[in-house]
Amino acid sequence: MITVHCLQYSRGSRIVWLLEELGQTYELKNYDRTEAYRAPPELKAKHPLGKAPVIEDGDLVLAESAAILRYIDGRYGENRHSPEPGTHAHAHHDEWLDFVEGSMARSVIAAFWAKRNGGEIEPKMRDEFAAIMAYLGDTLENRRFLMGEKLMLADIQISYLLAMSEYAGVLQPHPKVTAYWERLRAIPTLQKTIEKTGPIMPRA
Structure with missing residues (x-):
């Protein structure tokens, strides 16, 4: 059985969400963040980076x-949340998966820490975020999800950064x-998932 080590207010919600989508049995171990918003030391027992x-x-x-x-979608989900390998759709889906933590994350995280520290996001990051939202x-102009009408891994992957953007107060000006x-x-x-892991983000 899969064991998920999930940190409070973290990307762990993505993993639990997919497991819930698949109806897969799993064990969930939740970890609270420290007062400094860090992972607790005991996570280093599971991975060297903690x-x-x-x-x-x-x-x-x-x-x-x-x-x-x-891994989970391939081993337990028969790739139900991914396009068929070798297709253009699969390549674009991989692009979206990498886009989230590659192109999108930097400006979203900048907005998040500006919010937590009571400051303003720097203009360069603000402009980068606006460009990403426009893209x-x-x-999404005529789509329910990133790849069309079906929920895919990329949608699950992006959910955390959308929640973070909402917390930071920068999502609302972008209605689509x-x-x-x-x-x-x-x-x-x-x-x-949220019932099991707790909210994706702290209260704003």
Whole structure:
């Protein structure tokens, strides 16, 4: 059985959400953040970097949420949340998975820490975030999800950064992306995930 080590207010919600989507049995171990908003030391017993999420599946220990999502969907989900390998759709889906933590994360995290520290996001990061929101908005113009009408790993992957953007107060000026986030969090399996892991973000 898979064990998920999930840090409070973290990307671990992605992993639990996919497992709930698949109806897969798992054990969940939640860890609270420290007062400094750090992972607790005991997570280092599971991974040398002390990061989360981390899963254990037999003798496999795996970190990095995109890698975990791909592994679980392939091993337990028959790749139901990924396009067919070798297709253009699969390549674009991989692009979205990498986009989230590659192109998108930097400006979202900058906005998050500006909010927590009572400051303002620097202009360069603000402009970068606006460009990303415009790109997402154009993509979602006639789509329910990033790849069309079906929930995919990329949608699960992006959910954490959308929650972070909402917390930081920078999502609301972008109605198409806000509507997309509202569609995602209305999905019963994400609601069930939040019941188990706690909220994705602290109260604003």
